[in-house]
Amino acid sequence: MNLINLELISFKIALVLCVVSTAGYLLSLLVKKIKLAKISTWILSAAFVFLTVNLLFAVINFSGLINPGSRDFLSLCAWSVCGAYLALQFKTKTRILGVFISPFILLFMIAAAGEASGKYLLPQNLQSRLTAVHLFLTIVGEALFIIASCAGLMFVMQNSLLKNKKLSRMSRLLPSLNDLDRINHICLLWGFPVLSVGIIAGTVFAGFSWKAGWLTDPKIIWTFAGWIIYGFLLHQRLAIGWKGYRMAVISGAAFILLLLSYGSVRFCFSTLHNFI
Amino acid sequence: MILLIGLNHKTAPIAVREKVFSGCQEENDLLSSLLSLTGVGEVLYLSTCNRVEIIASVEESEDAVQSLSDFLARNGGLTPVEAASCIYKYYDKEAVRHIFRVAASLDSLVMGETQILGQVKDAYRQALAQHATGVVLNRLMHCSFRAAKRVRSETAIAVNPVSVSFAAVELAKKIFGSLAGKKILLIGAGEMAELTGTHLIGNGAGEIIVANRSMPQAIALAEKFHGEVVSLDALDAKLIEADIVISSTSAPAYIVTADLIRKIHHQRKNRLLFLIDIAVPRDIDPAVSLLENVYLYNIDNLQDIVDENMNVRKKEAIKAEMIVEEEITRYVSWQKEQESVPTIVSLRNKAEEIVLAEMDKAAGWIKNLDKEEQEKVDNLVNSIVNKLLHTPVAALKEESSEFSSKDIVATARRLFRLDD
Numbered sequence: 001m002n003l004i005n006l007e008l009i010s011f012k013i014a015l016v017l018c019v020v021s022t023a024g025y026l027l028s029l030l031v032k033k034i035k036l037a038k039i040s041t042w043i044l045s046a047a048f049v050f051l052t053v054n055l056l057f058a059v060i061n062f063s064g065l066i067n068p069g070s071r072d073f074l075s076l077c078a079w080s081v082c083g084a085y086l087a088l089q090f091k092t093k094t095r096i097l098g099v100f101i102s103p104f105i106l107l108f109m110i111a112a113a114g115e116a117s118g119k120y121l122l123p124q125n126l127q128s129r130l131t132a133v134h135l136f137l138t139i140v141g142e143a144l145f146i147i148a149s150c151a152g153l154m155f156v157m158q159n160s161l162l163k164n165k166k167l168s169r170m171s172r173l174l175p176s177l178n179d180l181d182r183i184n185h186i187c188l189l190w191g192f193p194v195l196s197v198g199i200i201a202g203t204v205f206a207g208f209s210w211k212a213g214w215l216t217d218p219k220i221i222w223t224f225a226g227w228i229i230y231g232f233l234l235h236q237r238l239a240i241g242w243k244g245y246r247m248a249v250i251s252g253a254a255f256i257l258l259l260l261s262y263g264s265v266r267f268c269f270s271t272l273h274n275f276i
Numbered sequence: 277m278i279l280l281i282g283l284n285h286k287t288a289p290i291a292v293r294e295k296v297f298s299g300c301q302e303e304n305d306l307l308s309s310l311l312s313l314t315g316v317g318e319v320l321y322l323s324t325c326n327r328v329e330i331i332a333s334v335e336e337s338e339d340a341v342q343s344l345s346d347f348l349a350r351n352g353g354l355t356p357v358e359a360a361s362c363i364y365k366y367y368d369k370e371a372v373r374h375i376f377r378v379a380a381s382l383d384s385l386v387m388g389e390t391q392i393l394g395q396v397k398d399a400y401r402q403a404l405a406q407h408a409t410g411v412v413l414n415r416l417m418h419c420s421f422r423a424a425k426r427v428r429s430e431t432a433i434a435v436n437p438v439s440v441s442f443a444a445v446e447l448a449k450k451i452f453g454s455l456a457g458k459k460i461l462l463i464g465a466g467e468m469a470e471l472t473g474t475h476l477i478g479n480g481a482g483e484i485i486v487a488n489r490s491m492p493q494a495i496a497l498a499e500k501f502h503g504e505v506v507s508l509d510a511l512d513a514k515l516i517e518a519d520i521v522i523s524s525t526s527a528p529a530y531i532v533t534a535d536l537i538r539k540i541h542h543q544r545k546n547r548l549l550f551l552i553d554i555a556v557p558r559d560i561d562p563a564v565s566l567l568e569n570v571y572l573y574n575i576d577n578l579q580d581i582v583d584e585n586m587n588v589r590k591k592e593a594i595k596a597e598m599i600v601e602e603e604i605t606r607y608v609s610w611q612k613e614q615e616s617v618p619t620i621v622s623l624r625n626k627a628e629e630i631v632l633a634e635m636d637k638a639a640g641w642i643k644n645l646d647k648e649e650q651e652k653v654d655n656l657v658n659s660i661v662n663k664l665l666h667t668p669v670a671a672l673k674e675e676s677s678e679f680s681s682k683d684i685v686a687t688a689r690r691l692f693r694l695d696d
Contacts, residue, residue, distance in 0.1 A: 092453070158450070163565065165577040167436075167447060167584075176453035177548055243546040244569040 007057035010050045011075065011112070017047035018078070018109045022102040029099045032169040037095040041086075044102060048082045055079060074112035076136065078105045080143035088147065088183055094175035097183065100150035134202035138223065141195025145230060148187030149255030155180040155248035181244050184251060188234045195227055222261055229254045277336050278416065278611075280371035281344050281363060282322075282329030285385050288362035292352065296328045299351030307408040313347065315340030318410040320417070322378075322399040324392065326385050331375055333412040341365060372416065372607055376600045379420040380427040381434065388433040388589045393424045415610060423603035430599060433592040436585035441472040443581045444552050444573070445479050448520055451550050451571055455481040461518035462486045463511065463532070464525035465497045468554050472522050477501060485514050489525070512536065516543045522552045523559035534563035537570060552578070616676040619685045620669050622694040627661050668692075 024040030058072040085101045088094070154174055161171040174180075206220075233251055236242040283296060300323065303309055310319040310330060318333040330348070334340035349359035366374045377383045379396045400417045403409045409417070428434055437443045445455075452458055458481045462469045465488045473484055484503030488494035491505065498505040506514055511531070515521065525531060532551065551572040553560040558574055565572040635642070635657070642650060668688060675684045689695055 162447070162450060162571050165573060165580065167443070167450065167581045171450060172436075176449060177451050179453040181548075182453075241542075241545045244548055246546075246568060 007054055007061055010054040010057060011071070014047045014050035014054055014075075015109050015113055017043050017050065018102070018106045021047060021098070022106045025096075025099045025102045028096065029173070032173050034095060034173060037098060040098055040102070041089060041095050044082060044098060044105070045086055047105075048079070048086055051075060051079045051082065070115040071112045073135065074108050074115060077139050077143070078108035078112065080140045081105050081108070081146055084140070084143050084147055084187070088186065091186065092175070092179045092182055094151075094179050094183065096173055096175060097147075097150060097154065097180075100154065101147060104146055130201050130205040134198055134205060137194050137198030137201065139198075141191045141198050141230075142226070144187040144191030144194065145226065145255070148184045148191060149251045151180045151183035151187070152248035152251035152255070155184070155245070156252055159245055159248070177244065181247065184247055185237060188230065188237060188251075192227075192230050192234045195230060199223065199227055222258070225261070226254075226258050229258070277334060277368050278331070278371045278412065279334045279341060279344065280329060280331050280366040280374050281341070281348065282327060283348070283362045283364065284327035284329070284383070287364055292354065292358065292362055293326070293328060296348060296352030296354070297323055299353060300328060300348075303351060307403060307406045310344070310347065311408055313340065313343040316344065318413040319408050320399055320403040320413055322396060324395045327378070329375075329378070331371065331413065331416070333410065368611075369604065369608055372419075372604050373600065375416065376420050376423045376603055376607075377597075379424040380596055380600055381424070382427070382593060382596055382600065386438055387593060388438070390428075390434050393421070393428075396420065396424075411614070412611075416607065419603055419607045419610075423600050426599045426603070427596040431592040431595045433589050433596050436588055438582055438585050438589060440468070440554070440575070440578045440582055441475045443578050443585070444472050444522075445475045447571070447573060447578075447581075448476060448481075448550055449479070451548055452519065455479050457482040458519040459517050460484045461514050461521045462488075462497070463508070463521065463523040463559060464488055464555065465490070465493045466524035466554070469522045469524040470497060470500075472552065472554070473501060476520060481520065485518065487511055487514060512540060516540050518549070519547065520550045520552070521560075522554065524554045525559050526555065527559060528557060530559060530561040532560040532564065534561045534567065537564050537567055541567065541569075554578070612676045613673055615682070616672040616685050616688075619688050619694065620672055623665060623669065623688065623692055626692060626694060627665055631657055631661055 021040040021043035024036055024043060028034065028036035028040060055072065055075060058069065058075070081101060082105050085098065085105075088097075155177060158171060158174045158177055158180065161168060161174070162177070202220075233242075233247065233254070236250075237247060283293060285293070288296075300306060300321070306321055307319060310316060310321065310332070315335040315337050316332050317335065320331045322329045322331065328348070330344055332340070332344060334344075345359065345363060345365065348354075348363055349356070352359075354362065374383070375396075379393055381388050381390070381392045384392050396417075400409070403413070437446050448455055448458070455476060458476075460473055460476055460481050460483070462473055462484060465486060477484065484498065484501040485506060486494045486498040486501075486503055487506045487508055487510065488497075489508055491507065494505045497503075508531070515532070515536070521532070523531060537549070546569055549570045551560050551564060551570065553572065553574040556575065560572060560574075562572065562574075564570055642653060645653070672684060672688055
């Protein structure tokens with residue numbers, strides 16, 4: 001069995017495990033059983049292991065660090081969200097957060113599965129170590145922002161249940177407000193510098209390669225808008241002392257807005273970042 | 277047969293339960309005294325704040341029942357009339373059902389409470405240590421533990437709190453996650469506030485601050501929790517520090533207003549604040565609950581949660597009763613099988629005696645055979661005996677597990693002349 005086969009097999013196993021864990025998470029919400037969410041977290045951990053193996057094989061097979069395949073790029077997106085979520089599970093036992101996170105991971109995986117193997121993500125002129133660093137850090141930064149926002153949305157749900165004096169099954173299933181706020185805080189704290197370095201790497205590369213005109217690229221504007229919102233939230237949290245509900249609402253709303261604007265940029269405009 | 281005899285919160289008032297409890301406690305070597313009663317083979321004594329019960333394996337005679345009943349009445353100093361009205365007696369299957377329901381907390385004052393199983397286990401451990409139990413009660417108690425465990429894991433009977441103070445603790449956990457290091461401010465030194473504070477501290481909350489109009493009362497309460505005492509004038513400052521506030525004063529107007537909370541919110545650095553208002557009239561302005569990161573529950577809100585949880589427990593109790601019935605069936609089936617065990621043993625012994633006698637008679641010619649042939653004869657004889665016995669033994673086991681074994685056991689004993 002050659003390495004390409006091993007890469008494909010590990011990807012397929014990871015995909016199946018992602019499907020199972022997402023189904024498990026959604027079912028746990030439906031039947032309101034935390035145990036199912038716990039099992040799904042273990043399955044997702046296994047998916048993460050296989051995805052790591054898959055990416056290692058991808059690096060060995062195609063020197064993918066500098067020029068990743070389209071599939072590997074999307075796998076990397078899934079891997080980043082998954083890794084960040086699982087790392088947070090060590091800090092806070094908020095398994096049910098997976099209900100919101102796992103569909104994103106699965107979407108990345110399905111998109112990755114749809115990409116032909118061996119197709120390179122970057123055009124020849126964009127292949128460099130700097131773009132690799134830019135891609136990786138931007139993805140990890142955005143992944144952390146996804147988690148911060150999901151925690152924010154869950155905070156809003158839990159807040160509304162508790163404000164309405166309801167200690168329902170749903171409320172029992174959702175994590176505590178403090179834990180959700182902590183996740184939001186940790187993700188912003190780590191995500192912002194990571195995204196910043198990612199953007200700087202991209203800017204340096206663009207400054208050298210594209211010279212002019214790239215600043216008005218819709219996707220760059222979108223990323224920059226995300227970075228500004230990120231920075232604003234972090235500033236309000238650290239300097240002004242925003243906590244809890246307000247942070248949750250704004251990060252949730254910003255996330256939905258960014259998601260919608262990304263969708264419209266992706267499908268309506270031709271950009272310098274057509275490959276993502 | 278199994279006999280369960282005793283009294284509980286449903287049949288006897290606390291004064292009577294106390295008398296019986298104290299009387300039994302004073303008895304030297306209680307289990308030995310019970311075992312020495314006529315007809316008592318195995319015994320277990322269970323006493324909690326709500327019940328005093330004796331579970332025994334006894335001979336099928338009125339003497340044993342009477343002596344155990346007299347024992348309880350005598351130790352409790354009960355009159356015959358009191359004893360007749362307070363003491364209940366359950367036999368065999370009903371006794372099994374009762375102890376299973378007790379262990380599963382279906383017979384408790386607060387259905388689904390978790391302490392009772394530990395108390396039943398302690399009672400069994402004591403009986404075991406004094407060799408007061410045997411095959412029957414050992415099996416019975418293990419089955420009752422299994423029934424209780426199944427009820428706990430397969431139903432939600434013990435999941436949600438059914439007391440106001442525990443509901444407050446659960447809410448606090450839903451807001452703060454871990455209560456470690458959280459500061460509690462008690463405004464007023466009422467009993468209910470004290471109880472809730474105790475539960476919060478028991479669940480890991482950090483420090484307690486008591487603010488009260490009457491200082492001696494506040495000092496007494498703060499000493500209990502090793503907490504801090506402040507006067508009501510220092511309330512604003514202490515509200516800045518606190519994470520959980522429990523208010524229970526008899527003040528006629530609001531002590532904590534929305535304006536006050538709004539004013540200190542920035543100094544609190546927007547931290548989450550959980551307010552519990554158990555005072556009537558209310559101490560905390562309901563408008564507080566409109567503020568960000570502030571969660572206010574009054575006594576009615578908490579009671580609503582408790583009522584809802586109680587309804588859930590009642591629904592879950594139906595499932596729990598079904599589990600108990602399943603476990604009773606399993607136990608009774610085992611018990612019936614046990615009734616046929618002595619007969620099966622007698623049958624095998626009789627067959628063995630016949631084999632030995634016949635082999636003795638044939639010893640003359642068997643000794644002329646070589647060793648290998650002798651072994652073959654032995655195997656042949658054993659095989660014939662086993663095959664002949666297999667059907668009646670299997671029938672005894674099967675029939676006795678499904679129906680009353682008395683008839684088939686009597687028939688088998690007569691058929692094989694086991695009592696001759």
